[in-house]
Amino acid sequence: xxxxxxxxxxxxxxxxxxxxxxxxxxxxxxxxxxxxxxxxxxxxxxxxxxxxxxxxxxxxxxxxxxxxxxxxxxxxxxxxxxxxxxxxxxxxxxxxxxxxxxxxxxxxxxxxxxxxxxxxxxxxxxxxxxxxxxxxxxxxxxxxxxxxxxxxxxxxxxxxxxxxxxxxxxxxxxxxxxxxxxxxxxxxxxxxxxxxxxxxxxxxxxxxxxxxxxxxxxxxxxxxxxxxxxxxxxxxxxxxxxxxxxxxxxxxxxxxxxxxxxxxxxxxxxxxxxxxxxxxxxxxxxxx
Numbered sequence: 247x248x249x250x251x252x253x254x255x256x257x258x259x260x261x262x263x264x265x266x267x268x269x270x271x272x273x274x275x276x277x278x279x280x281x282x283x284x285x286x287x288x289x290x291x292x293x294x295x296x297x298x299x300x301x302x303x304x305x306x307x308x309x310x311x312x313x314x315x316x317x318x319x320x321x322x323x324x325x326x327x328x329x330x331x332x333x334x335x336x337x338x339x340x341x342x343x344x345x346x347x348x349x350x351x352x353x354x355x356x357x358x359x360x361x362x363x364x365x366x367x368x369x370x371x372x373x374x375x376x377x378x379x380x381x382x383x384x385x386x387x388x389x390x391x392x393x394x395x396x397x398x399x400x401x402x403x404x405x406x407x408x409x410x411x412x413x414x415x416x417x418x419x420x421x422x423x424x425x426x427x428x429x430x431x432x433x434x435x436x437x438x439x440x441x442x443x444x445x446x447x448x449x450x451x452x453x454x455x456x457x458x459x460x461x462x463x464x465x466x467x468x469x470x471x472x473x474x475x476x477x478x479x480x481x482x483x484x485x486x487x488x489x490x491x492x493x494x495x496x497x498x499x500x501x502x503x504x505x506x507x508x509x510x511x512x513x514x515x516x517x518x519x520x521x522x523x524x525x526x527x528x529x530x531x532x533x534x
Contacts, residue, residue, distance in 0.1 A: 291467030346405025369530030
């Protein structure tokens with residue numbers, strides 16, 4: 247019973263994180279310094295809590311090298327996710343972040359010796375179809391629409407690279423030491439954002455006060471910690487046939503509901519088709 251309660255918490259936390267990111271990103275959609283400040287606070291707090299709870303990480307090439315790749319990918323993924331949410335739909339931007347699983351799915355049989363089923367092939371085709379439905383540039387040729395699609399596709403790319411470096415770690419000699427891997431990665435993400443803030447701020451005219459939304463960033467850091475820990479527990483406690491469809495499908499559906507009710511985002515017909523085909527693709531890639 248406790249595992250199913252944790253599964254419900256995982257779905258809710260995934261949507262809460264997306265809502266916090268959307269709320270913060272909308273304050274200064276044309277500025278970059280607030281994005282890096284937000285991620286510095288969120289991942290810095292996550293790193294501190296991870297170290298307090300689990301102690302100092304063990305350092306080796308099997309931990310540090312994939313953690314560096316993971317951190318850089320996550321740093322870029324978060325930046326483009328927040329930029330896409332700042333000018334576009336929270337629901338669709340979050341969906342593109344989940345579409346990142348397309349990349350490790352294809353890389354699995356090519357580089358990691360994994361099998362590739364017919365159902366996974368159908369899932370890949372549905373995901374490509376969902377991307378096509380997500381933004382009809384022929385009907386909406388605005389600069390904002392094109393920028394959103396570019397940011398969303400870059401979010402997909404780096405979300406996929408996060409999955410690649412997770413696979414690299416999970417095929418290494420210290421694949422069981424997940425806590426050390428996350429501690430190193432969270433710390434590196436915070437450092438990357440800390441380095442970027444002064445560089446970006448100097449180039450911006452009238453940069454907004456970066457401390458605006460500090461509470462939202464702190465709450466996001468707490469969500470990141472609990473979300474990762476809950477998912478680590480569930481990954482070993484529940485069957486894939488139960489865990490993945492509910493966690494991914496539930497998060498997609500709930501994110502859509504929150505985006506419409508809370509943020510008053512319009513949902514077009516092509517967006518509905520995107521959600522249907524994208525959700526089906528996620529479930530197929532997760533189960534088979």
